[in-house]
Amino acid sequence: MTNSNLNCVCVFPSVPNAFLDKEEYYIGSKYKKVVYRQYTDSTFSVPVERKAEEEHLGILGPQLHADVGDKVNIIFKNMATRPYSIHAHGVKTESSTVTPTSPGEIRTYIWKIPERSGAGIGDSACIPWAYYSTVDRVKDLYSGLIGPLIVCRKSYLKVFNPIKKPEFSLLFLVFDENESWYLDDNIKTYSDHPEKVDKANDEFIESNKMHAINGRMFGNLQGLTMHVGDEVNWYLMGMGNEIDLHSVHFHGHSFQYQHRGIYSSDVFDVFPGTYQTLEMSPRTPGTWLLHCHVTDHIHAGMETTYTVLPNAETKSG
Ligand SMILES: [Cu+2]
Numbered sequence: 001m002t003n004s005n006l007n008c009v010c011v012f013p014s015v016p017n018a019f020l021d022k023e024e025y026y027i028g029s030k031y032k033k034v035v036y037r038q039y040t041d042s043t044f045s046v047p048v049e050r051k052a053e054e055e056h057l058g059i060l061g062p063q064l065h066a067d068v069g070d071k072v073n074i075i076f077k078n079m080a081t082r083p084y085s086i087h088a089h090g091v092k093t094e095s096s097t098v099t100p101t102s103p104g105e106i107r108t109y110i111w112k113i114p115e116r117s118g119a120g121i122g123d124s125a126c127i128p129w130a131y132y133s134t135v136d137r138v139k140d141l142y143s144g145l146i147g148p149l150i151v152c153r154k155s156y157l158k159v160f161n162p163i164k165k166p167e168f169s170l171l172f173l174v175f176d177e178n179e180s181w182y183l184d185d186n187i188k189t190y191s192d193h194p195e196k197v198d199k200a201n202d203e204f205i206e207s208n209k210m211h212a213i214n215g216r217m218f219g220n221l222q223g224l225t226m227h228v229g230d231e232v233n234w235y236l237m238g239m240g241n242e243i244d245l246h247s248v249h250f251h252g253h254s255f256q257y258q259h260r261g262i263y264s265s266d267v268f269d270v271f272p273g274t275y276q277t278l279e280m281s282p283r284t285p286g287t288w289l290l291h292c293h294v295t296d297h298i299h300a301g302m303e304t305t306y307t308v309l310p311n312a313e314t315k316s317g
Pocket residue numbers: 245246247292293294297302
């Protein structure tokens with residue numbers, strides 16, 4: 001374990017930029033999205049309140065967990081205004097097509113978790129996949145429908161619970177709001193002069209590319225809080241376009257990852273459609289920068305912080 005970045009000076013851009021400013025007619029920093037959210041039962045009357053350890057998920061749906069060999073029933077109600085679905089990368093379904101669910105409709109999606117979806121010999125015990133909507137994979141994703149599915153080795157949960165590791169899922173994705181189903185809504189709601197918007201204008205298009213971690217930018221992703229002594233799993237998820245080549249850099253701590261061997265680093269590259277578990281043992285209390293290392297993406301806001309609190313032992317010692 002190395003702490004080579006302990007002395008980094010971390011500077012956030014102090015001037016707002018093209019992505020956040022509304023100027024004369026841009027949309028600004030806030031967009032209407034559609035999201036996956038959990039309910040207490042199939043009446044869909046009471047939403048499950050997010051706990052502190054889930055706050056970091058931001059725009060993501062809930063962290064779903066399954067073991068290899070499990071059959072997962074997802075009861076899905078579409079409360080949005082256009083057809084959507086839910087399907088996970090890496091799972092087996094009975095049909096080769098995923099049936100869309102119309103607004104107001106309830107449908108059960110069944111996911112089987114085959115051996116091949118679990119960790120390989122050289123992998124961490126739990127590995128992330130993504131679930132998303134497949135009615136229009138591109139537009140549904142950019143509209144906001146995505147979440148993490150964590151697949152663990154068979155019986156891993158039984159063996160290791162109740163010693164639960166803190167788990168943080170991070171999606172590095174430039175949300176291209178030009179591709180969202182809600183672009184017209186957003187122009188109408190948030191632009192100060194919707195009538196002046198030219199959707200083909202290059203600067204307008206650029207202003208809608210939101211360089212986000214879990215849908216949040218410029219240090220606004222909250223809830224990445226852990227303690228000295230924790231064994232933390234970070235689940236990195238990559239999605240998107242050719243712009244979505246992200247070098248995920250943690251200040252303050254290195255992590256370990258497995259790929260036919262165990263490696264230590266503090267940077268890990270994610271590409272669209274790739275997922276990776278990083279294991280970290282935080283030892284140094286503080287608030288640390290966590291960001292994409294691509295210069296353009298730093299300027300555009302793909303950065304946040306994580307906080308390591310001292311544990312009781314450290315405090316008394
Ligand atoms: Cu990046």
